[in-house]
Amino acid sequence: DLSFDPKEHQHLRYNPLKDSWVLVSAHRMKRPWAGQVEKPPEELIPRYDPRNPLCPGNTRANGEVNPSYDSTFVFENDFPALQPDAPDPGSDQHPLFQSKAARGVCKVMCFHPWSDVTLPLMKKEEIIKVIDKWAEILEELGATYPWVQIFENKGAMMGCSNPHPHCQVWASSFLPNEPAVSDRCQRAYHQKNGEPLLVQYAKQEAEKKERVVVENSDWLVVVPYWATWPYQTLLLPRRHILRINELTAEERDSLAAIMTQLLTKYDNLFEVSFPYSMGWHGAPTGPHLKEDNSHWQLHAHYYPPLLRSATVKKFMVGYEMLAQEQRDLTPEQAAEKLRNLPEEHYKTREP
């Protein structure tokens, strides 16, 4: 009779934000890898490139000229997936052929005038300016749009087509799938347990410690119990906060600090500028501003693809697409690895 060891015995874990399960098969890290190897990220990026449409003073695809910005810079995406004025596809539809109107705006936000920095290599005051701008955009677009998705695709491996440090903001006339499911799950949990799901979760993780990567007095970063990507993390405030624009000056300061810690550890893991997609989830906006959204808790998801090294990622393919997501190391193993990494960036460390 065997006793259960999560590192040796595959099992399922429940994701309460998605109402779905992940298959954890940690013994699988033992298999040799003979598959695709990715190109390592470009390490020699010029600070200024006259052909890069994101650099200060350059001309973009639509002929507009960027200002000589010296902090953050926001502009409308020149090839937006969402436009404010698309007509309605019309109703009277068969249940198997249903469509709906989609309207919105897509913005691009540069983090810094230089192309050769990333968030963990920026100064704290510079990161605070990014956070301030996130809060400002959420407030501005959230005044009318029900959902404002702030997200960063970092690295060519994550479909990012420009090395200049930047994120995107897509605001939509509809609540997209992921936040809609998360809204439903958080609401049901709150109703049943009398406390917001992620407020309770942060307290539990702060006590248990085994999945904590970094923490400070306002924030907590964990590899969530239900993580699907190998080094996925969840960034959580300790206080109950609905939206990013509610952060106090102190919380913006401590957020900048914990982001630097997390992203430095990410870069240090394989000594490479760590690719990921990240994004903020908070209570819905627009018409939802008037509703009770106390079941929501602000948080950021980080989804990095790398598994084994700087060039071997986790493939979420056949079984994952057709049946269920699967991971090859336990969340506790991933958290321990990240926790034990140095807090000084490998690029600035003394030789």
Place this chain on the structure above:
Amino acid sequence: DLSFDPKEHQHLRYNPLKDSWVLVSAHRMKRPWAGQVEKPPEELIPRYDPRNPLCPGNTRANGEVNPSYDSTFVFENDFPALQPDAPDPGSDQHPLFQSKAARGVCKVMCFHPWSDVTLPLMKKEEIIKVIDKWAEILEELGATYPWVQIFENKGAMMGCSNPHPHCQVWASSFLPNEPAVSDRCQRAYHQKNGEPLLVQYAKQEAEKKERVVVENSDWLVVVPYWATWPYQTLLLPRRHILRINELTAEERDSLAAIMTQLLTKYDNLFEVSFPYSMGWHGAPTGPHLKEDNSHWQLHAHYYPPLLRSATVKKFMVGYEMLAQEQRDLTPEQAAEKLRNLPEEHYKTREP
């Protein structure tokens, strides 16, 4: 006042098998691509490689020697994500830290003794042997396991680590997320509309024609109305069939024929061995064999990643992971492109 044109105006489409929406922004194909370019697939694969563990007569990682097989060959995966005897993680759990036992078996199935062929380059009789083996494995593992996932990861881009033509079969003690959601959706539709969802859908598409890629008297391949991947297709029988082992000899013959047509068109699209993940979904098995599963209809999903060329794929990243899946051409455009491609494989065509 603009009139709605799906090719020009972004809109949402409903996926009735997943109860979710996809954002269709077809005007986005106009943007230039400056991002990551993939390695094209290896075209020079030796027919027999003494170091390839999938070739006839070779020794695998665990020391077992493959027979000199001359058709299909099935063996247990040497690094299985599911094993038959994992202990139970135990109950008495906090609602935010829920785990469950997962047991199963993982098999690998070679399609052919040669490494340098793929399904569309195999003879019809050889493909029928693959279909027969799929039916046999479903029957064998489905006798006890509730779900038997047959899937093929094709190409290094899809995490496939061995060029030898093969698929995998993972049977599990649980119903995974994807089929669980599909089961719920098909059941609700059947109850409400009196006919199985996919039986009704096939009839509608056979009439409308605009999303049909290929068809014969038993089968239909469409780019579904709700496709997320650029050239995603759905392979559907016209008759109501619950599971793959119910196929008649004639239906196996016509299935082999339509697979050849579809996969030849896929390869011809960018004149490259087209990467994809595919898999079969049918009514659940094991304990579910005794239940009424008449809401189910057998079908196969093909999820190919390529978007623009043999080396530029669609990235399902930031917005897609955090908010909603998004596509850059309409399903009708994709279907038309595939439909108009020649049925002779580019590798065997006269010069």
